[in-house]
Amino acid sequence: MGLGGSWDTEPYGAQEIAQAEAVVEAALECGITTFDHADIYRHGKAEAVFGEVLARTPGLRERIVVQTKCGIRLADGDRPGIYDLRGRTVRRRVEESLTRLRTDVIDVLLLHRPDPLADPDDLAEALTALHRQGLVRRFGVSNMGAAQIAQLQARLDVPLVANQLEMSLHRRDWLEAGVLVNTPAAAANGFPFGTVEFCRDNGVRLQAWGALAQGRYTGLQETAEEEATAQLVAAMAKAKGTTPETILLWWLRRHPARIAPVVGSARPERIRACRDAVQQDPELSHEEWYELWLTARGEPLP
Structure with a gap:
């Protein structure tokens, strides 16, 4: 774009x-x-x-x-x-x-x-x-x-x-639709429940636009949750010898739906920062994946 x-x-x-x-x-x-x-x-x-x-x-x-x-x-x-x-x-x-x-x-x-x-x-x-x-x-x-x-x-x-949807650590309604079932928060979610499951079962590859969350976790943060998440992403990247962009894309790719992130940047240096996300399998444990989610969410799971 x-x-x-x-x-x-x-x-x-x-x-x-x-x-x-x-x-x-x-x-x-x-x-x-x-x-x-x-x-x-x-x-x-x-x-x-x-x-x-x-x-x-x-x-x-x-x-x-x-x-x-x-x-x-x-x-x-x-x-x-x-x-x-x-x-x-x-x-x-x-x-x-x-x-x-x-x-x-x-x-x-x-x-x-x-x-x-x-x-x-x-x-x-x-x-x-x-x-x-x-x-x-x-x-x-x-x-x-x-x-x-x-x-x-x-x-x-x-x-x-393929079905290309906005999906990122910031835009999580696609993910939370599946865990908010039978909770009061479900009605406010808005994402059509069952879409991720339908795509997985029918060979429709999910593509994630906005995968880098418009720079919220690698640039300017506007909320306390965004600041805490950016700090966690940076710490994980340093510990794993990679970039914050890679951590964000690994978080999407770690999902069993085999999500294909769209790198929406026109800056060569930002594209190159995603190299490990392309060339390596996600190096996030079950617990690390949840830690990123819960930090970005800013509140416990139901």
């Missing part, structure tokens, strides 16, 4: 292309080979500068997985932002992404947000056609619950392979 310059329609230039090249290089050095996009990021410029990198780097496209998303229409003047998963819209947005990314196929297409007006039969027909024509290899969703995934999957012959 951080590539391409400003959040407007002003053109990008050499500086933005150089930034994209540095980000890709840092990711590849760490062993990261999947790159997550969306058609709306920087009004399409994020995809476009990445396409420039692909065009300038022979052989790169064959070494990586390109994932992008569609389904959000940004606000424009007096027109508010909306969601749009009509079949014809999805096809048009895929074609536009292919052009910007300078590739002939999208490896994984995610539906960015659920559209209440989407006809699941129309949507499934469009996705099936994109797959048969070789324009998209695999499909997934983002920010959807179990029932929404099941409704679409029932109309598709190809499996939905």
Whole structure:
């Protein structure tokens, strides 16, 4: 999301292309080979500068997985932002992404947000056609619950392979939904209970956006819980000879759902700080994992 310059329609230039090249290089050095996009990021410029990198780097496209998303229409003047998963819209947005990314196929297409007006039969027909024509290899969703995934999957012959949700040591509603059952706090949680379990049972890989908690535990803390958690994360990182970023990602990866964290930074040094989380299995004990959770939670479990 951080590539391409400003959040407007002003053109990008050499500086933005150089930034994209540095980000890709840092990711590849760490062993990261999947790159997550969306058609709306920087009004399409994020995809476009990445396409420039692909065009300038022979052989790169064959070494990586390109994932992008569609389904959000940004606000424009007096027109508010909306969601749009009509079949014809999805096809048009895929074609536009292919052009910007300078590739002939999208490896994984995610539906960015659920559209209440989407006809699941129309949507499934469009996705099936994109797959048969070789324009998209695999499909997934983002920010959807179990029932929404099941409704679409029932109309598709190809499996939905991913669900991208906000998940981090700070954003824990996905985790706490499963332990607040039969408690007064359950109603206030809001996360659709059973979604994590559904994804695990049906081969839908959970991807965690916001995995580094927007820097709350590695930068500026705003609450006592955040300060205590940042101190604990730093202490664990020092004891294990790694970085605080790695501890945060290990905490997600330690969960048996095999969560795939999305490193949402456009800073090469921050990407490199995640190297151990890519190259090593999580080195967190059962007790250490719970200590991080309870410290961030700021109160005992029910």
